[in-house]
Amino acid sequence: MSKRFDLEGKVALVTGASSGLGVHFARTLASAGASVAIAARRAVRLATLQADLEKGGAKAIAVSLDVQSGEAVRAAFDAAEAALGKLDIVVNNAGISIVKPALVMPEEDWDAVVDTNLRGAWLVAQTAGQRWVGAKRPGSIVNIASILGLRTIGQVAPYNASKAGLIHLTRALAMEWARHDIRVNAICPGYIETEMNSDFWKTDGGKRLIDRIPQRRIGKPEHLDGALLLLASEAGSFMTGSVITVDGGHTVNSL
Template sequence: MVNSLEQFSLQGHAALITGASSGIGHTLAKGLAQAGATVVVAARRAERLEALVGEIEAGGGSALAVSMDVTDKASVAAAFERAEQALGAIDIIINNAGVADPKGFLKIDDESLDFVMNTNFRGVWHVAQEGARRLVAAKRPGSIIIIGSVLGLGAHPGQTAYCASKAAVIHLTKSLSLDLMKHNIRVNAIAPGWFRTEINADFFDAPAGKAYIEQMPARRLGKVEELVGPVLLLASDAGSFVNGTVLAVDGAHSAKLV
């Protein structure tokens, strides 16, 4: 019988994480490295990536930094090519890069809409497609994980474009799981609730943000480290029969949205 804890090991796997220069992606990269994966950290801010590689290697892990703009298909392909040449097939792909431009529906212009959709939807599409094509060519199984949002499960005022983009990738997750199952590639999503990051820290430290926290079922924000375990489940053999699933990690926030 296989040791249940060994199923969570990522030894022998290579994982690419987009948007790894800060926030959730930064923490996931360190967490997967600790689980044994060789980690490819991808983003546009190269100097931050190199610092992250240094942190991972100082902790005994192995990492490679690659420059990637998820909205640019050529950039995505070049990043995968560099990673593949160095490490072989990338069999864990974590689509984490995302942006927001909070505005009410009537104030959203084409530029704002394109900004959100090009990263949050088309960027996920580009990375998943490039990674899946390479896995199929290498005849390797794999796991694709999309970082969605509870705002893809329920709506919130002033976040129309963001909500639409995250709802789109949640449905994309389910569609891809069916299309890629025959290639032994699993596709799942995490739907985080509100987590403290450098992007939202100022808001949640302000009176309005503190008041919003008090309305949450958990009465607190999530810690980004609390996302590592759920992602590890989906990336590892422990989740080998989990496919096409959207896992909310939100302190019951999405239950309140329904």
């Protein structure tokens, strides 16, 4: 059974791989045997991760990528495939959030969030789909959405909207591309501790949020490993259009 989760011989691309969950996803895929193209705008941090992956025995390449540019997306795919071979897996992880009340949210802030989280994910998915269909190859896209695409909180209207849109985009692409043996699924993480937010969870506000989670604990990046490997591997071959929530029960809490 464990071999069905094995990614030996597969090639994966992870966007937003310079920090947080993107770094962890790249490590997880590499540990399962995949060669990994790590893509983001911050080249220095990518170089460090590439070195770490290669030190662990994985094949890896760092690729500069701004997901808001279709030209940059296509160039990143070209670079990844030239170095590692044809892609089998794409993890659409690039995302940002800007915290401001909706009444005073500037247009440019809305655009920055939605263009990264939704339009960027669309451009990456479309590029992958076009190449797989053209080559008559199967593929798996894993979109990293959020529980805020299922329920909302204040001060992050464009983030809420973009993640809800990404969930619906996942289902739309899954329906259209199933005939081509291209699977499109999504993971909705709940509150996950990363390098960017670890201090917040020690504050009174952070502790109050944790108290709203039925399991009464904050998630760790490794809690997403099972969902990621399921959707990326042969083990999830009969899954497409699925949205997996990993949140300690947060979305079923009525508080």
